[in-house]
Amino acid sequence: MGLALVLALIVAPEDADQGISQRIFYIHVPIALTAYFCFGLGAVKALLLLWRGDERYDLESYVAIHQGTIFGALTLITGAIWAKASWGVWWTWSSNQLVLFLVLFLFYCAYFMLRFSLEDGPRRARSSAVYALFGVALIPVSFLAIRLAEDFIHPTVFTRDGPQMSGSMFATFVVSWGAVTLLAYVLYRVELAGKRLDADLRELREALQ
Amino acid sequence: MIRGRGVEKRYGRKRALRGVDLAVPRGGFAVITGPNGSGKTTLLRLLVGLALPTRGDLLVDADRSRIGYLAHEPLVYRELSAVENLDLFGRLYRVPERRERIGMLLGRFALWEARNERVSTYSRGMTQRLALCRTLLHDPDLLVLDEPYSALDAEGTALLDEALETLAGQRTIVVATHEPDRLAPLQTASLGLA
Amino acid sequence: MTYLADVAALTRKDLRVELRGRDTLPAMLLFVLSTLVVFHFAIPADAGDNAAYGLLWVAIVFTALLGLARAWVPEQEHGVLDGLVLAPCDRSAIWLGKTLATLTFLLAAQAVALPAFVLFFEPLDATAIAGVLLADIGICAVGSLMSAMAAAGRAREVLLPLLVLPLAIPLIVGGVGAAVSEDGGRFLLFLLLYDAVFAVLSWASFEYVVTE
DSSP: HHHHHHHHHHHHHHHHHHHHHHHHHHHHHOOOOOOOOHHHHHHHHHHHHHOOOOOHHHHHHHHHHHHHHHHHHHHHHHHHHHHHHHHSOOOOTOOOOHHHHHHHHHHHHHHHHHHSSTTTHHHHHHHHHHHHHHHHHHHHHHHHHHHHHHHSOOOOOOOOOOOOOOOOHHHHHHHHHHHHHHHHHHHHHHHHHHHHHHHHHHHHHHHHH | OOEEEEEEEETTTTEEEEEEEEEEOOOEEEEEEEEEEETTTHHHHHTTTOOOOSOOOEOOOOOGGEEEEOOOOOSSSSSBHHHHHHHHHHHOOOOOOOEEEHHHHHHTTSTTTTSBBGGGSHHHHHHHHHHHHHHHHHHHHHEEEEEETTTTOOOHHHHHHHHHHHHHHTTTEEEOOOOOHHHHTSSSEEOOOO | HHHHHHHHHHHHHHHHHHHHOOOOHHHHHHHHHHHHHHHHHHSTTOOOTTHHHHHHHHHHHHHHHHHHHTHHHHHHHHGGHHHHHHHHSOEEEHHHHHHHHHHHHHHHHHHHHHHHHHHHSSSHHHHHHHHHHHHHHHHHHHHHHHHHHHSSSSHHHHHHHHHHHHHHHHHHHHHHHHHTTTTTHHHHHHHHHHHHHHHHHHHHHHHHHOOO
């Protein structure tokens, strides 16, 4: 599976015959979408935790959000590369997507700080779940806020090239998106399994004492 | 009234309470003993509903309005007076004839003179007596007391003995204590935690 | 109606505790005034007039954080929060009572800070003030919940700003926009939306944060 992923990721950019900035786009956007999806998944698991009370959901929610944050960081990095390639600067406030991701990235980093400061147990699971739900509520609200803020924040100096996608470009995009999603899914399962194994081992050890 | 089987409580990796079986009929008086760290407080918290067991079944036939809990901490506001504290909890517990009941309890536990002083001025014994008033304020069916004698002065100890004698048999009582002998004459069951 | 009676009793309690202890409100007042004075020295001469509004909002948010950090302290002394959670009342009433009390303190601090701001910097019109009021609601609603979450753990003084600031960003946008923009009404509507969404979310989730 890993091999297929790598292949897909390399093939996708090669198909693009535009400049580097377009190639980054094929990775940047799928990564962003995947990050959103992970946050959404984390929130769903959080809701299930609060609703059903089954603590297994805590780990699933945590791992999903962890993945989302990693992909969020990648979004910011690839976004910066894209900005450099397109406009010659490493950061720009005029890309609403990027600004939104920055806010969300800060929010979800605070998620880990929260988890870090609470002791393991139902309290931590529930507080994390509530915070995860606030996260997804924040996504649309922040987006609106950033749109409104265009009014009085920095003037839009750079025009955003919304890429018009032709057929082959679209196909490339979809392949790339699929590959990134698959990658995220694999990482999610791997991390979840690893953490579950950890927890099971601990329980076993305790039971034997 | 209380029935528990294999009740266990874990906080992440820490096991705070190992599997416990327990049955207390209505009107019973259960005494829980055990060294520090054996899970007495955890068990009591599970009984009143401040925490849920990680494993096992626990059935407590009383809802929040019928349970009175005396914790390690007094559970009263430092900056408010005895009357103000009891008035607040009286409202939250929907105690009928609140003012009369507060007056009666404060009198019974020798806090009437200090009733309008802030709790921050009280001695430890007085604060614990106020905590007792708060516990008994709404005339609960189930009384859960966590080492009630530990913070009491001589006066308070006598008053508590009196109160428990009156209530034993008419209410269900669960007490965690380091001094089981004191309650031996009243108890109907005992549970030792390791 | 007992729900509202519970909330009223709880809010009254918080106001009384603060009146006796006098820990939080004076600190908030002094902090916001000091911050405004600092801003005078911090803004370069050629910055636009509107920069002051941005700084006002920074001052408001951090003053609110000061109040929120202390919001649950009375409940932590002597473990009172357990006592409240055990009571038969709805747990969300505890949150609402605390939010209303914190809101009162914030408004009291602003009753001094806003006139000071107008005196030192720029005028404030009705839209701007409406923005302040709406944002106050949002920040107290969300902040009360986050403060309760942080209070259960270590490093709570550091954790609270981390939890609240990302959530406060939309509020700052709304507030500054209301003060600065031509079409301030849009921003007021946005603040109303924020308040509706996050106040309801906070109200509903408090139960889960204080119980196990």
